[in-house]
Amino acid sequence: xxxxxxxxxxxxxxxxxxxxxxxxxxxxxxxxKSFISLxxxxxxxxxxILDLPEVPLFFPFIEYDFLMIxxxxxxxxxxxxxxxxxYLTEIGGILILLLILVxxxxxxVKDIWDYxxxxxxxxxxxxx
Numbered sequence: 001x002x003x004x005x006x007x008x009x010x011x012x013x014x015x016x017x018x019x020x021x022x023x024x025x026x027x028x029x030x031x032x033k034s035f036i037s038l039x040x041x042x043x044x045x046x047x048x049i050l051d052l053p054e055v056p057l058f059f060p061f062i063e064y065d066f067l068m069i070x071x072x073x074x075x076x077x078x079x080x081x082x083x084x085x086x087y088l089t090e091i092g093g094i095l096i097l098l099l100i101l102v103x104x105x106x107x108x109v110k111d112i113w114d115y116x117x118x119x120x121x122x123x124x125x126x127x128x
Contacts, residue, residue, distance in 0.1 A: 014055040019044045050089065 012018055019041070027037035048055055056062070079086050106112045 012056075014048060014051060014057075016048075016057055019048065 023037055023041045023044070026040055027034070030036040048057065080090065081087060101107075101112075104115060106115055
């Protein structure tokens with residue numbers, strides 16, 4: 001959204017309606033396999049909670065004035081490096097990702113792909 005000059009990204013894509021629609025599309029595209037779509041839903045809801053109070057949760061049921069930022073990329077970088085909550089959560093996410101990669105000795109895209117495929121077969125999903 002930033003690169004298309006459509007705002008900060010905290011507009012329509014940060015609403016409950018968008019999450020429900022995108023979850024439904026993903027769930028149907030994944031042939032109703034909840035082990036694919038449910039983590040997406042949990043991640044999106046968690047993301048919205050972390051973005052409160054700056055998100056228009058109940059659009060279109062409650063009218064919002066969506067903030068159109070002249071230079072959204074500069075705004076994003078400013079928030080990233082000057083807002084402690086933003087950079088601490090970003091650092092936390094990077095550390096968790098590194099912990100997963102190092103802990104499982106995943107050093108290339110091929111290693112990651114093989115790890116995902118190998119471990120997907122080990123889990124017994126009810127909706128397979």
